[in-house]
Amino acid sequence: MLSAIYAGLFYFATAVFVVGLLYRIRLYARTPAPLKIPTTPAPVTQSGVVVRMAKEVVFFESLFKANKWTWLFGWVFHAALLLVVMRHLRYFTEPVWFWVRWVQPFGLYAGFAMVAGLTGLWIRRFAVERVRYISAPSDHLMLMLLIGIAATGLMMKYVAHTDILSLKAFVLGLMYFDPQPIPADPVLLVHLSLVLILMLIFPFSKLLHAPGVFFSPGRNQVDNPREKRYVSSWPTQLDAQQNKSGSD
Amino acid sequence: MADYEIPEISVPIEIPTLKRGAMQHSSPFPAAAVHQEALGFPGELVDDWHDKAIDKFGELLGRSRALQVYMDSCVKCGACTDKCHYFLGTGDPKNMPVARQDLMRKVYRRYFTWAGKIVPWLVGAKDLTKEVLDDWYTYFHQCSQCRRCSVYCPYGIDTAEVSMAARDIMDHIGKGQKYCNEIIGKVHKIGNNLGLPEPALINTLEGLEEDIEEETGVKVRLPVNEKGADILLVTPSADFFAEPHVDGLIGYAKVFHQAGASWTVSSYASEAANFAMFIGSYEQMQQVAERIRKAAEDLGVKRIIFGECGHAWRVAYNFMNTLAGPFDFLDQNYPIPQHICEYTNDLIEKGELTLDKSANDHMTLTFHDSCNVARGSRMGDSPGGQFTIPRAIIKACCNNFYDMAEDTIKEATFCCGGGGGLLTDDLMEIRAKGASPRMQALQEAVEAHGVTHMAAICAICKSQFAKVMPAYGFDMDNIVSLHQLVSNAIVLDGQISNDDATSNED
Numbered sequence: 001m002l003s004a005i006y007a008g009l010f011y012f013a014t015a016v017f018v019v020g021l022l023y024r025i026r027l028y029a030r031t032p033a034p035l036k037i038p039t040t041p042a043p044v045t046q047s048g049v050v051v052r053m054a055k056e057v058v059f060f061e062s063l064f065k066a067n068k069w070t071w072l073f074g075w076v077f078h079a080a081l082l083l084v085v086m087r088h089l090r091y092f093t094e095p096v097w098f099w100v101r102w103v104q105p106f107g108l109y110a111g112f113a114m115v116a117g118l119t120g121l122w123i124r125r126f127a128v129e130r131v132r133y134i135s136a137p138s139d140h141l142m143l144m145l146l147i148g149i150a151a152t153g154l155m156m157k158y159v160a161h162t163d164i165l166s167l168k169a170f171v172l173g174l175m176y177f178d179p180q181p182i183p184a185d186p187v188l189l190v191h192l193s194l195v196l197i198l199m200l201i202f203p204f205s206k207l208l209h210a211p212g213v214f215f216s217p218g219r220n221q222v223d224n225p226r227e228k229r230y231v232s233s234w235p236t237q238l239d240a241q242q243n244k245s246g247s248d
Numbered sequence: 249m250a251d252y253e254i255p256e257i258s259v260p261i262e263i264p265t266l267k268r269g270a271m272q273h274s275s276p277f278p279a280a281a282v283h284q285e286a287l288g289f290p291g292e293l294v295d296d297w298h299d300k301a302i303d304k305f306g307e308l309l310g311r312s313r314a315l316q317v318y319m320d321s322c323v324k325c326g327a328c329t330d331k332c333h334y335f336l337g338t339g340d341p342k343n344m345p346v347a348r349q350d351l352m353r354k355v356y357r358r359y360f361t362w363a364g365k366i367v368p369w370l371v372g373a374k375d376l377t378k379e380v381l382d383d384w385y386t387y388f389h390q391c392s393q394c395r396r397c398s399v400y401c402p403y404g405i406d407t408a409e410v411s412m413a414a415r416d417i418m419d420h421i422g423k424g425q426k427y428c429n430e431i432i433g434k435v436h437k438i439g440n441n442l443g444l445p446e447p448a449l450i451n452t453l454e455g456l457e458e459d460i461e462e463e464t465g466v467k468v469r470l471p472v473n474e475k476g477a478d479i480l481l482v483t484p485s486a487d488f489f490a491e492p493h494v495d496g497l498i499g500y501a502k503v504f505h506q507a508g509a510s511w512t513v514s515s516y517a518s519e520a521a522n523f524a525m526f527i528g529s530y531e532q533m534q535q536v537a538e539r540i541r542k543a544a545e546d547l548g549v550k551r552i553i554f555g556e557c558g559h560a561w562r563v564a565y566n567f568m569n570t571l572a573g574p575f576d577f578l579d580q581n582y583p584i585p586q587h588i589c590e591y592t593n594d595l596i597e598k599g600e601l602t603l604d605k606s607a608n609d610h611m612t613l614t615f616h617d618s619c620n621v622a623r624g625s626r627m628g629d630s631p632g633g634q635f636t637i638p639r640a641i642i643k644a645c646c647n648n649f650y651d652m653a654e655d656t657i658k659e660a661t662f663c664c665g666g667g668g669g670l671l672t673d674d675l676m677e678i679r680a681k682g683a684s685p686r687m688q689a690l691q692e693a694v695e696a697h698g699v700t701h702m703a704a705i706c707a708i709c710k711s712q713f714a715k716v717m718p719a720y721g722f723d724m725d726n727i728v729s730l731h732q733l734v735s736n737a738i739v740l741d742g743q744i745s746n747d748d749a750t751s752n753e754d
Contacts, residue, residue: 024320031313034530036566037406039398040623041631041659056402066327066400074325074402124326129266131326133341134350136372138363139324204363205371209403212321217314218404223626226583229569 003170003182006192010174013199020203021211028215032232042223049222056219070124077117077146083110084153091164091171108157114150118143138205145194152191162188252677254719255337255684257691260653263330264339271340271681275386277674279424286433287532290422297421298376302359304417309360311530315413318405319356322346328397328407333662334390337681342387345397345407351383352414385423388414390678392668393526393559394619399659411668412528419527427672428523435536440485440519446472449515452488460498465744468505470497473547474512479504480544481513482520482564482585483555484707492729493710496556499731502738503592506601511553517543520560521707525567526669533563534571540564541572550579553586556729558618558706559667561587565625589705590627592734593637596644602739605647611701612648613733614693615639616686616713617661618706632658638705638730645737650697656689664704666712680716687720703730 043049055061060078064071087107090096122143125135156162163183173180182189201207214220281291294300309316328345330336335343342348350372357364357373364373374380393408418424434443444452453470460468471477481504487497504511517539524532544552552575554564564585569575575584583590595601615638627633635658642649656662665682693699704710704727713727 028313028317031310031316033313034311035570037314037409037624039395039404039406039659040626040634042626044626044629044631056404060402062400062404063325063327063402066331066402070325070327121325128326130263130329130341130344131324133266134324134326134329134344134346136324137369138371141370201363204361206321206323209321209323212317213403215313215317216321216404217317218398218406223631225566225569226585229573231570 002184002189003179006170006182006189007174007179009196010192013196017199017202024203024208025211025215028211033217033221034232036221036223036225036230037217038221038223039218040223042221044223044227046222049220053214053220057213069120073117073120073124075117076113077121080110080114080117083107084114084150091168092175094168094172111150111154111157115147115154118147118150122147142205142207145198149191149194149198152187152194155187156185156191160185160187252680255681257684257688257720261336261685261688264336266341267339268341271334271338271343271390271678272386274390274675274678275382276389276670276672277426278385279426279429283426283430283433284419284422284424286436287419287424287429287529289419289424289429293422297381297423300421301376301381301417302355304420305355305413306360308413308416309356312409312413314406314409317403318349318410319353319360321403322349322353322405325402327400327402328405331397331400332391332407333394333396333665333685334392334678334682337665337684338390338678340390342383343390345401348387348391349405349407349410351380351387352410355380381418381423384414385418388418389425389670389675390682392619392663392665392670392682394663394667395623396619396660396663399623408668409528412525414528415526415669416528419529424527425669427674428527428669431521431523432527432532432536435519435521435523435539439514439516439539441521441523442485442488444485444488444518446515449488449513449518453513456494456498456501460501464740466505466740466742468498468501468740470501471512473515474510475547477510477512477547477549479509479511479551479553480517480540480547480549481511481553481555481588482517482540482543482560483513483588484520484557484560485518486707486711487555488518490707490711491714492725492727492732493556493707495732495735496710496729497731499729499733499735499738500555500588502735502740503588503595503601503731506738506740507595512547512549514543514547516546520554520557520564522560522563523669525559525563530571533567537563537568537571540568541575544575545577551582551586552578552584553588553591555588556705556707556710556731558620558708559624560707562620562624587627587637588731589637589641590633592731593628593641596641603645603734603737604739605645605737607736608646608733609648611646611728611733612650612697612699613642613646613728614650614652614690614697614699614702615642615657615730616652616664616702616704616709617657618704618709619661619663619667621705622661623659638703641730642703642733645733650693650699652689652693656685662686662689664706664709664712665716667706667708671708671712676715679712680719683712683716683720687717687722690722691720701726701728703728703733705730 086103162185166183169180170182354374388411391411398406487493522536627637662685714724
C-alpha cells in the first residue's frame with residue numbers, strides 16, 4: 001500500500017515537474033523579445049554570449065560582483081546540490097556509471113556544504129534588514145524545505161541507516177515499471193516526501209530562475225544592433241498592420 | 249533649496265537603514281487629459297481601470313520575454329538591494345530594486361500564477377487595489393531606468409524594463425505622467441522636446457555662428473535643413489541653448505568644420521531624445537524614431553550622427569534600426585547611427601585635429617559615465633568602447649584627468665538622479681537625493697585629486713547636475729559638456745589665437 005502510494009506520487013510529481021517545466025520553457029522561448037536590451041558591455045558575438053552565460057551559470061559572476069556573502073552561500077549551496085544530485089544517480093543506474101563512483105566521496109561532503117550554504121542564506125534573511133524586508137513566507141519555506149531534504153539525507157548516512165539496497169530496487173522498479181516495495185523507514189519517507197514537494201512546486205515558484213536565467217535578454221543577447229538589424233515577431237506584425245491601414 | 253534634507257556626503261558610501269515610507273509623498277504631476285489624448289491614451293483614470301490594467305499587463309507579458317522571465321525569476325536574494333541611487337539617497341525600502349519590482353510582481357503573482365491565485369498570503373501576492381496603483385505611480389516614478397541593479401542581478405533582471413511596463417500600463421488606464429507625455433506630444437507636433445519651432449532654431453544657430461566667429465575669428469557654420477548635406481546631426485534640443493549643453497554643440501560644430509564635413513541639423517527631427525522609452529511605449533518610440541528616418545531621407549544625407557545624449561544613444565544605437573530601419577539608403581561604410589564621440593575620436597586618432605590641451609588647464613576633469621551609454625549601448629567596435637572613447641577624447645583635450653572610484657564608474661556608474669523621465673521640478677526632492685552617490689564619488693575625487701569639473705555626455709545628466717550640484721556645495725558650472733572640452737582645445741584653421749578663444753570661458 002505504502003509502496004503503491006509513493007510510486008503513484010513519484011509518477012505524478014515527475015509528470016508535473018517535466019510537463020510544467022517544459023510548458024514554462026516553451027512560454028519563455030515563444031514570447032518575443034521585441035528589442036535589443038543586453039546589459040552592456042556585452043559580447044559582440046554569439047560565442048561571446050555563450051562564454052558570458054557560462055560564467056553566469058557556473059560561477060554566478062553577477063552575484064559575485066554584487067555581494068560576496070550571498071555569492072559564497074549561494075554558490076556553495078548550488079555547487080553542493082549538483083554534486084549531491086550526481087551522487088544520487090547511483091540509485092537510478094545499474095551498473096553505476098563510473099564517474100558517479102568518482103563523485104561518490106565528494107557527494108558526501110557536499111551534503112554538509114549544502115546545509116551550510118542554505119543556513120547562511122537563511123541567516124541573511126533574518127540578519128540583513130534589507131533582505132528581511134523583501135522576504136515572503138514562501139522564501140523562508142523554500143529554504144526550510146531544502147534544508148529538510150539535505151538534513152534527512154545526511155541522517156540516513158550518519159544517524160539512522162536506511163535499507164539502501166531495497167530503496168534502489170524501489171527506484172529501479174519505478175523506472176522500469178516493475179513495482180518493488182519501498183523500505184518503510186520514517187526518515188527515508190520524510191526525505192522522499194520533501195523531494196516530491198520540491199518537484200511539484202518547481203514549475204510554479206521562484207525555482208523557475210533555473211530555466212529563466214537562460215532566457216534573460218539582458219544576458220543572452222548579442223550586442224550587434226548596428227551590424228545586424230534585429231527584428232522579432234510582434235513588432236513585424238505591427239508594422240504590417242500599420243502599412244495596411246496606411247497610418248503611421 | 250527646499251524643505252527636505254540633502255543626504256550628508258560620506259566616503260565610502262554608507263548603506264542606509266530602512267526608512268519606511270520616506271518617499272511615499274513624492275509623485276510627479278499627472279498628465280492632463282490633453283497630453284494623454286495627444287498620445288492616444290485615456291484622458292483620465294478610466295472607470296474599469298482595474299480590469300484594463302490587468303488586461304494590459306497580460307498583453308505586455310505576451311509581448312515581452314524580458315517581463316515574463318523577470319516576473320518569474322527573482323529569488324529575493326537581495327543582491328540588488330543596495331545598488332539603487334534612489335535607495336542609497338533616501339533609505340525608502342520601496343526604492344530597493346527588488347521591492348520596486350515587487351510592486352508589480354505581487355500583482356503578477358495574484359493574477360497570473362497558480363500559487364498567487366490559491367495561496368496569495370504565502371507568496372506575497374496582492375490584489376491590484378487603488379493603493380497599489382498609487383504605489384506604482386509613486387515608486388515607478390522614482391526609478392530612472394538606469395539599469396545599475398541589472399548589472400548585479402544573477403538573472404540580469406532589469407528594473408528599467410519593469411518600470412517601463414508599469415508606466416505603459418498606467419498610461420493605458422489614464423494615469424500618465426505630465427512631464428514625459430507632454431514632451432512626447434511636443435515632439436510629435438513640433439519635432440523637439442522644447443517645442444522650439446524652425447524659425448527659432450535657425451535664429452538660435454545663427455546666433456551661435458556669430459558667437460563662434462566673434463570668439464575665434466573663424467566662420468563656423470551650424471546649418472539647418474541643408475539638403476544634400478552628408479551628415480545629419482541629431483542632438484538633444486537642450487544643446488540648442490541650455491548650459492553647459494550649448495558649449496558641447498559649439499564643440500561638435502567646430503569638429504565638423506575642422507574635418508571639412510558637410511552637415512546639417514533638421515528642424516523636423518530636431519531632437520535626439522526619445523522619451524517614449526521612459527514610458528515603455530514601443531509604438532510612441534517608433535513614431536519618434538521614424539521622424540529621424542524621414543528627416544534623413546528628405547535631406548538626402550549619407551550619415552546620421554547623434555550628439556551627447558544618454559538615453560537617446562541607447563534608443564539610437566540599440567532600437568532605431570529595429571524601429572525605423574533598415575537604413576539602407578545611408579552610406580554603409582559608416583556605423584549607423586554614429587555617436588559624435590566616435591566621430592571625434594576617429595579624427596583624433598587619425599591626427600586630423602589640432603588640440604591645444606593647455607586650453608583646459610584651468611580645470612581638473614573627471615568623467616561621469618551616463619547610465620544609458622554605459623549599460624545600454626556601445627561605442628566603437630569592442631565591448632566597453634563607451635568607456636574608453638570618451639576618456640580618450642578628454643585625455644586628448646586636457647592635461648588633468650582623474651577617474652572617480654572604480655565602483656562608481658563604467659558599468660557600475662551611478663545615475664545622475666534625473667534620468668528616466670524624472671528631470672522635472674515636481675520631482676526635485678528625489679532628484680536631489682538620488683544624486684548623492686554620484687556627489688559622494690565626486691567629492692572623493694575632489695579631495696584626492698583636486699578635481700574641479702565633471703564632464704558628461706548626456707543632456708539629462710548635464711541639466712540635472714547643473715541643478716543639484718549647488719545643493720552639495722559645488723557650482724552649477726562644475727558640470728561641463730565633453731565637446732566643450734574639445735571646443736576649448738581645438739585649434740581652428742585661421743583662428744585668431746587660442747588664448748583669446750578661451751579667455752571668456754571663466
